[in-house]
Amino acid sequence: MKKVSQVLTLALVASFTLGSCSVFRSDADSKNPLIAGQAQRVNDLESQLTDQKRLIDSEKAKQKALEYQLKSAKQELKARKQQAKVSY
Numbered sequence: 460m461k462k463v464s465q466v467l468t469l470a471l472v473a474s475f476t477l478g479s480c481s482v483f484r485s486d487a488d489s490k491n492p493l494i495a496g497q498a499q500r501v502n503d504l505e506s507q508l509t510d511q512k513r514l515i516d517s518e519k520a521k522q523k524a525l526e527y528q529l530k531s532a533k534q535e536l537k538a539r540k541q542q543a544k545v546s547y
Contacts (some may be wrong), residue, residue, distance in 0.1 A: 486498030486501075487499050487502060
């Protein structure tokens with residue numbers, strides 16, 4: 460039941476987001492320069508936010524990869540120390 464409510468909430472948010480974008484795009488074509496300018500600013504900020512979210516997702520993926528590499532390197536170091544103890 461919790462999953463269903465989460466999916467419905469996500470769908471609702473997505474529909475509001477998509478709906479608001481189209482409103483702002485049509486406002487950018489307004490004959491009123493104040494409305495057109497503000498609508499363009501909204502569109503620009505939404506675009507910047509989308510780009511920033513993509514960048515953050517990319518950096519999170521890089522962080523995960525580095526964490527995995529660090530974990531592997533630590534395990535290898537531990538194994539080499541154990542092997543060195545046995546050899547001597």
